[in-house]
Amino acid sequence: MVTAALAEAATHPAAGAALDIEQVSHAFDIDGAELPVLSDVSISVEPGEFVALLGPSGCGKSTLLRLVAGLDKPKAGRLREDDSRITRPHASRVVVFQDPTLFPWRSVWDNVALGLEAQGILNSQRHRVDAALDLVGLASFRNAYPHQLSGGMAQRVALARALVNDPKILILDEPLGKLDSLTRITMQAELVSLWQRKGFTTLLVTHDAEEALVLANRVIVFSDRPARVKADIRVDRPYPRHRGDPYLANLRRQILGLLGLDATW
């Protein structure tokens, strides 16, 4: 029994975790004045769900991600991963930022190895770095330095650096925002297939409604700052999704309406 359970755990080490965001509010102190950015946000994410957070620029989505990552503490409310409270960063919740922020003094391989090295398990787990590089198709660039990579390749390395830790929750802060449209479409497809294979819970911040609809099975729309949840939309469509799908087009119109763009669309 026990060995069977262990084998099961080994084959699915990265199955997603549940995420509970309970009545979270947050504010920044700017020159003594308090600027509220999140107002009473409650979201409950099932294990393995792909949730897109959509909202106007500067509404506080990225702040919410920092709270989920444990990089900042909320002024009010609680965040929980499965049943443990989130108080600090942990390698089970890994962030991919808008900028790849690779360490320029490390080669591609060493960048991907960063998480394992920080946790002190690199020496026994070197094969995981190679596997993560294979996963994003950059095995032949293992010795390159970041300044030798294109924007898309750098972002792939950043993705590999996150995935090598087998995160339970993958936090994506507009990771495709700065890529050209072709690279973007390719990487969207790659993200979906990685998520399907690995089964981690995914939280994606984006301001592109189409991207949210192609990738996520739940889209949460935020209001202007201070952000509150305006709508929680389930997207029940099989993958791979087609961009021209009339069902998605209809949802997109609704979402843009929620964001106040109905006059132009």
Added chain:
Amino acid sequence: MSTYSLSDGLASGAPRLSRTPLLANWVRESGIGVLASIAWIAFGLSCLWWEDVGDWSRTHSLGIAAFVIAAIALFGTVGADYLGSAGQALRKRAPWLVALGAFLTVWEVATAKFAWLPLPFFPPPQSIIEVYTDDLPKLLDSVFASVKLQLGGYLIGATVGFLTGVSIGWSRAVGYWVHPVLRFIGPLPATAWLPIAFFTFPSSWSASTFLIALATGFPVTVLTWSGVASVSNAYYDVARTLGAKPSFLVLKVAIPAALPHVFVGLFMGLGSSFAVLVVAEMIGVKAGLGWYLQWAQGWAAYANMYAALIVMSLLCSGAITLLFAIRDRLLVWQKGTVKW
């Protein structure tokens, strides 16, 4: 039809075209080598043709050596194609050989032969050679003493400066206490401490080591500190979400990110420590190249001063070359670093 005539024209034109560039090529590649050879022959002749106005023992040998160099320059550049990389390197430096030969000729004529420049103050090349051959043991002792003093002081200063810089950059509490001290003492030229240092330290050697360390430590501290302070928060965020502990953030994020700044500090520290070294040797330490300079001046041995200056310049330049080589090794990931 047209393709035929085209290839015909090319075939018949090719040998005619390549004949004239052959000569031009030869002149371009080896002409400067021939010029260099002529310049060094001129130098050799200038040594041997006229009688010296003074009494120098190495004039004859110097003339012969100049002819040898002229021969090497000639055969080295003309036959560079058969000499591999050494020949190519010689060819690249041929213009410098021309300039050097011309300069030495003028120097020889203006000092040893016609004394256009006043004599004890402007010694001829052969008298400097004479210093290197006849006063070699003393000169080597001085070099050894200087290198020992400089190396010790520099390593202590660089280490302490680096550690202080990282601590100030990392810890607010350390910054609170060390920063004012640094601001008060740092900008003071290390040489201003000389009189006090030679009183308070048990030996002039330890006093000089302290001063050299001080001169090195200040720029290294400030630049390490600013390097650590300017590391982007995004790097720390990335490392923290990957499970990094504070020690990892310092050793694997802050320090590597700050390293380009640290090397600027090490470079500046090296420059200012040379100045302190020479002054300290002239004033307190009775050894080293600075002391040799002082001693030579006391005896009006101007040739010895020039000889020591040349050695000193080679040593300082060598130290900077070494530092830059280490930097290039450690910072291969940087684009476009300055070549020294």
